[in-house]
Amino acid sequence: MRGRSGRLVLPRVVAAVSASALVVLGCAATAIAQPVGDAPVDTPAPDEVFNGYVLGTFEDATIATPQEIIDGATGHDPFYDEPPLHGDEAPGTLLKAKPFDVLFTVVKPGNVSAWKIMYVTENLDGSPDIGTGVVMIPDDGRDNATRPIVAYQEANDSVGARCHTSSQWSGGAVGDASAWSALGPLALMWGQGLATVISDVGNDADPAPHGVFAGKYAAKTLLDGVRAAFAVDDAGLSRDAPVGVFGIAGGGVGGAFAAELQPTYAPEIDLRATVLEGMVVDQRNFIRFAGGGIGSGFVFATLLGLEPQYPEMRLDEKLNPAGKALADVWRTQCQNSYFFTPFLPLEAMFTSGENPADIADFQHVYDDNRLGVGDAPRSRILITSCGADDSFMSVVPAQDSRDLADRYRAMGTDVVYRPSDCSMSVFFTNLYRWGTDLFGMQTVDWLATELSRP
Template identity: 45%
Template sequence: MRRLRTTIAVATAAALATLAGTSLAPAQAADDGSVSVTPALGDVVNAFAVGTLLSGTLGSPSANFEALTNSDPFYDETGVDRYAEHGTLLKSKAVDVMFLGFQPGNIRAWKVMYPTTGEHGEKVISTGILMVPDDGRPDWTRPLIGYQMANDSLGPNCHPSGTLTGSKPMDAAAWSALGPLAMFFDRGAAVMVSDVGNNGSQETHGVFAGKFAGAAMLDGLRAALNLSKQERGLRLARSPKIGLFAVAGGAVGAGFAGELAAKYTPELRIKATVLEGMVVDMKTFFKYADGTMGSGFAFATLLGLAEWYPEWQIDRDLNLIGRALAKVYRNVCQSPTYFALPFVPLKSLFKDRVSPADRPKYQQAFTDSLLGQAATGTPQGKVLVASCEEDNSPLQLIPAEDSRTLVRWYQEQGVDVTYEPTDCSMVRLLTNPYGWATDLFGMQTIPWLFDTIEAS
């Protein structure tokens, strides 16, 4: 077994080195004033990450069966007090992190369930997963990272507390989190990842609603700290330094978490926030993404929002094909289904052939989901906003100017915000796929995140 673990570790590092075409030497900061640092492979496949592979083991048949059949009873809400105070730890369960049937060593993890706030102030249940590296460092010295993954799945059992413990192994969201998690653990951070809802719920997951996603992120951090008060094997500081990190769909929630925190969770010491590639303005997102490579993601976003706005009665507006696609989307994870509508105009899924961005009854939802509103609040601590510098990639779903508009608004409100443009071009994808991919997952911002937390 030890020989197998060694083989896995060496093969993983060698394969990544070959694919990336980069050295294992630590990355160096750019000398052009940029705060981005493209990580060298050794920063990702770092000593801690290799150690988790060497000390890990294959998951047992029963563990794999439970994960792959989505039969964990943890998600049953029977008997829990959904009206308890936000962030109350309703239940927890010690688990093993597992991916592709392999359980890496030296990581403690717990699933947690807690009450949070829905888009319109409702009390709802969310779950999530807290992960802590076993690296010899006292828990009370660790920063706590709130991480919202790039997970836009509408279906059940597609969310982080499931995918990071073995379910849905082929969904892209979990794969995109491997690099950031490796870098977080190497820096000694505890990491709390919210599911933005109950992962096991059979209802359609409305993960795209910003206020809900933000509250779920903040209450997940509260639940993690409440777990630390109760769990004998966990001793986080009572008020640790906190960083928020998220990319794409997850960054909508992190953006709202930052804006809500001063009023919603004033006790949390949020020192730094990284937002990359997020939807700032839903209306411009639908105008931009509709009919592109990302039409499927735009359609999923619409269906997710519709869960919080039943007055839309969206199925009545969809035509036969639209309703059939909606039925599929509501019950699956994002990969590969959301990639299945490239270049399809969304108006073709509606009876009246009116695009989502132009439908009058959707406008209030778009306004509710707009980042950068005085009524919501402004972020605490320092903020880094990273986004594509230009609209020059067919894979891009968000207009570049939206992020710059948000940054200008933050600056006007006195927020300590840095804008970091990213080269998303196809030229860079073809000439530097490693740098393009690490930027896509936000990994170039992680040194700034930790430097800012440690300096605060």
């Protein structure tokens, strides 16, 4: 925790300018939906985003030293060196924890305590694996044992190493889109006193390709990250704390599977509520819908992020030289690279000339990653996504989210479905609402309300 002796003029100016810009953009902001029961799903006002706690983090922020900036950017932290496993460690076993100063770009925000964690998790075949992540808690005077916890699965689809959350929040993976998209939701969560646990989906520094698109694997890393966070003594979180899941885009798949698996995989976690936004519900439909469009690069990356947990896909044997060359590069890169290949012709990457949605060897993988066909989530679910397939930012089929809501309801799960409007008209007339809703910020009040129930 850093006191007011570390306050700087620059962060105050940044806060004032940012707040002013949001107020200007948000003057026309309106709620996207009427309250459902006693849990509203509304676009937050600028003063809710720049709440008292957040303004304090600006006031008490410091600028990192040149050495801290270099160390963060290179990301070579010996913390990620894996200890040998004995084979009898239960999933969620904390292997080590390390306090660190949150560092985003060159700014170290004040009044937040953070730890990197390394823990045991589980591959899809049941073998043990090692995951890393971060625990971040606002320093607001509240007893940490009384805090609800949010298991946050970011919109991070990076297949490469040192691209994930524990790098992002300690000065690495600079410019990663998922970290920037998390700023608003985290500001709202910390402003409400919520502790946050974010998984790297594997060991962030592992040079092998990361299985970020394997939903059940991502779910286990998220749930095991929460288990490990309970064991960080200095954090002081309660094992009886109410827990919520917040998953968006690629993280929404892991978040949804976490809700489905929790009753059997981690029944001791008191999972109360789950927020899912913009996730791929059915990978076949996603590939057909987004392939060849603005999200085509992410479609190709999806295959690369499945193979580590489904090695029988044998991608290299099916890719032609152009496809293999691109795959070799992306297996080492962060997700921002995928934005540079919109309209990528997927069929032209494979020797068969097939759409990867139709390749026979991949069908069981798509089946295993389809949401809403396993166990019923017991937590309450809020699903939100762009509500129309012709919306400006539609990358996943809108109908799939509606279908998922229906399937969960048929299982007996309490579901709230509230789509957002990502249309061009909202983009030009109410950019504030368009942006905040795209990042899921309108759902945080709902989540906090659910976690505050007795």
